[in-house]
Amino acid sequence: MLDCIVVGAGPAGGSAAYHLAKRGRSVLVLEREALPRYKPCSGGVSPAIAAWFDFDFAPVIVQKVDTIRYTWKVGDPVEAVLNTPEPMWMVQRDKFDQHLMEQAVAVGAQVQDQTEVLGIEFKGDHWQVNTSSGTMQARYLVAADGAKGPMAQWLGFPARVCRMGAVLEVPASAVSPQAQFDFGLLKNGFIWQFPKGDRYSIGTGILRGKDEQDLNDVLADYAKKLKIDISQAKIHQHPICLWEGDEDLHGRQSLLAGEAAGVLDPMTAEGIRPSMFSGVKAAEAIDGALAGNAQALAGYTQTMQEEWGKDMAWAAKLAGIFYRVPNIGYKVGVKRASATDRLGKILCGELRYADVANRALKKLGGGLIPGLG
Secondary structure, three states: OEEEEEEOOOHHHHHHHHHHHHOOOOEEEEOOOOOOOOOOOOOEEOHHHHHHOOOOOHHHOOEEEOEEEEEEOOEEEEEEEOOOOOOEEEOOHHHHHHHHHHHHHHOOOEEEOOOOEEEEEEOOOOEEEEEOOEEEEEEEEEEOOOOOOOHHHHOOOOOOOOEEEEEEEEEHHHOOOOEEEEEOOOOOEEEEEEEEOOEEEEEEEEOOOOOOOOHHHHHHHHHHHOOOOOOOOOOEEEEEOEOOOOOOOEEOOEEEOHHHHOOEOOOOOOOHHHHHHHHHHHHHHHHHHHOOOOOHHHHHHHHHHHHHHHHHHHHHHHHHHHOOOHHHHHHHHHOOHHHHHHHHHHHOOOOOHHHHHHHHHHHHHOOOOOOOO
16 A cells, blocks of 8 residues: 555656655656656746755756747847846756656655556545556555646546647757747747757747647748748647636545646746646645645645745736737837846746736736726
């Protein structure tokens, strides 16, 4: 009988497993794919995550970025230097996730890859997990199986609203070695480029409203405008679950973490930092529950709402206005040096939306959108 089974070996699952094992709890991570596995992801990571771990991420940071270049439909560029103590990290997700999992194993966690979870059953005081490799049992479960995983549904949580994202990778020599964000080509979203050593990720996502554009076409058009050859590149489309509001993330001896919990930033689609944060907090909650705290799991939902959700409510308000009139947002927001500096600090975890939202909303709304000011 294990203390906890974590389903999913991504940033949320790895973070939960590491911190549970560090606390002396028996934890098993189940992963459907063979590890290390490729993961379509742009790979930008906030250096703020370093504060939550006592090991070094340097071996899997392939590049650090301190300058962001913004464009409107590939033109009208503006650059901003990240005025932060540590630049934004760029990682390749297969290596990053594997590094996190190796650290978890080093402190006592078990990992079983190529193991698909086929179903779960509650057996009075514990969970039985039926897999392609046999049956396992644990007191608690952490569902960290991503936006399209079945665990949340099996645990009885309501279906999450998922939008679509897409990413492709090209050789690093094909584009500028900067982080770049382009607005205007995609309705209700934007396009980003992140350098990752020998490759460059180009991604996009629908962040509000309806999915009215084909993301493959959007990325192909963007690449064409920049004269990037993507004839040999594969575009990976994938669902993304943005933070949608105050919802329970705890159930009967179970928690949702990562994209299964819908933690992505609705303004920027940042996902790695909030996923890892949810994994850290899930481990704390389950450790508390195992120690006899009957309110520990409910406390996890409360912590996620207060320490992440409240700020995401501000992000959603900004997204609602910005992506409604992105041309105005670009002119009065993105092109201002102070605004780009603040966005960079938000991406690096140095600022919260709550610190800048009121002023930004007034800039975007005042006198430009009827009824706002």
